[in-house]
Amino acid sequence: MARVTVLGAGIAGLSAARHAADAGYETALFEKRIRSGGLLDHFTVKGFRFDTGVHFGFSKNDAYQKVIDQTERYTHRPEAYNYEGGRWIKHPVQNNLYPLPVKEKVEAIKSFLERPPLQEGADYRQWLQGQFGRVIAERFPGRYTRKYWTVAPEMLSTDWVGNRLYRPSLEEVLFGAMTDETPQTYYLRELYYPKRGGFRAFLEPLEQNLDLRVGKEAVRIDSGRKTVYFRDGSCEHYELLVSSVPLPELINMLEGVPAAVKEAAESLWATEMTIVSVGLKREDAGPHLWFYIYDEDILPARVHAPYLKSPDNVPDGCSSLQFEVYSSRRKPLAIEKEKLCGHVAGVLEKMGLASRKDILFTDCRSVDYANVVFDRGMVARRDLALEHVRERGILPVGRFGEWDYLWTDQCYLSGARVLDALAVL
Numbered sequence: 001m002a003r004v005t006v007l008g009a010g011i012a013g014l015s016a017a018r019h020a021a022d023a024g025y026e027t028a029l030f031e032k033r034i035r036s037g038g039l040l041d042h043f044t045v046k047g048f049r050f051d052t053g054v055h056f057g058f059s060k061n062d063a064y065q066k067v068i069d070q071t072e073r074y075t076h077r078p079e080a081y082n083y084e085g086g087r088w089i090k091h092p093v094q095n096n097l098y099p100l101p102v103k104e105k106v107e108a109i110k111s112f113l114e115r116p117p118l119q120e121g122a123d124y125r126q127w128l129q130g131q132f133g134r135v136i137a138e139r140f141p142g143r144y145t146r147k148y149w150t151v152a153p154e155m156l157s158t159d160w161v162g163n164r165l166y167r168p169s170l171e172e173v174l175f176g177a178m179t180d181e182t183p184q185t186y187y188l189r190e191l192y193y194p195k196r197g198g199f200r201a202f203l204e205p206l207e208q209n210l211d212l213r214v215g216k217e218a219v220r221i222d223s224g225r226k227t228v229y230f231r232d233g234s235c236e237h238y239e240l241l242v243s244s245v246p247l248p249e250l251i252n253m254l255e256g257v258p259a260a261v262k263e264a265a266e267s268l269w270a271t272e273m274t275i276v277s278v279g280l281k282r283e284d285a286g287p288h289l290w291f292y293i294y295d296e297d298i299l300p301a302r303v304h305a306p307y308l309k310s311p312d313n314v315p316d317g318c319s320s321l322q323f324e325v326y327s328s329r330r331k332p333l334a335i336e337k338e339k340l341c342g343h344v345a346g347v348l349e350k351m352g353l354a355s356r357k358d359i360l361f362t363d364c365r366s367v368d369y370a371n372v373v374f375d376r377g378m379v380a381r382r383d384l385a386l387e388h389v390r391e392r393g394i395l396p397v398g399r400f401g402e403w404d405y406l407w408t409d410q411c412y413l414s415g416a417r418v419l420d421a422l423a424v425l
Contacts, residue, residue, distance in 0.1 A: 008244030010038025012398025015415025032217035042198035054304035057192035095168035111135035125153035147301040150331035244398035273370035
């Protein structure tokens, strides 16, 4: 049997190691942090549990559904909201315009009727205007793009969009402008969350009986000798190497990489996420499971309520919220982290979610990799780097290993591709 070495114990790495081990291959999984989970891990503050950003379980494939089914869970309806200019608007905005003043609704609908035809090779701004009309596109997703992706929409391609943005018919736009009794059009019907243990509880069945070695950061890979070298001075030989390490970092670990490939990898970039987690000494910090914020003077782009996902996430009589602020090499964080907690406290009051006296604590921390950014031309540059990695006999998996906008279930399937790679060794 081939020896399989997996770098990174997030969902993709865990999936790869689980599939290889269950198929009878000797497998070792290496994680640079002190435990598995990656972006899907959680942390605790004063008895409050917070995931690393908003996470829910959902699946459109049977394989990952079986993983979710192993954990006792709650089922939530995806009833998200939007906040703009003091108004709460059902999500998605484009077919829920009811809270807007009549004049603004008329302008939005007129613009929807006059939306320009989409041209081949359109950038994301052109795509938005072609789908929703100029008024809706600029007022809502255009502003949100600058907050979430950290660049203007015309800087992005549309390779990542898929079914992530709902495209309503004229009838749906008109109906949603006249009543708030609109049907659910979110791309998922149900969301799952563990009853206990945070989101990472979904991952624990994957980890059972694996040879997991933590505190092991890979720093160099000799693909000719099939050897990984770690920061602690140790090394590991392999027959198949599976990597969920971010693609630009993986290229930097390899020796003898052509200049064009290095340049392509260096051009890839992702957003960073600063999360401000708030513990509150009240039971109800707003009724919304999660929501989006369009106002650009409010720094957080997205907020979710851990206490609504599961009461196990908070002490009795308390509630919690987590605010996500995005930055990048193109748009550095606009405020010192020490001041960001104060900004969030003011946002809580402004939005009517809680008062400052309700706050037990605020906790601020950063995540280096949040979302892969699909700037124009990125796919071709990424594919050049991926082709080189695969030519070296390395299997890239996961959101950052494949450098793609993969959801959790897609990352799981990405890791499962280890069986295809083993079949041709």
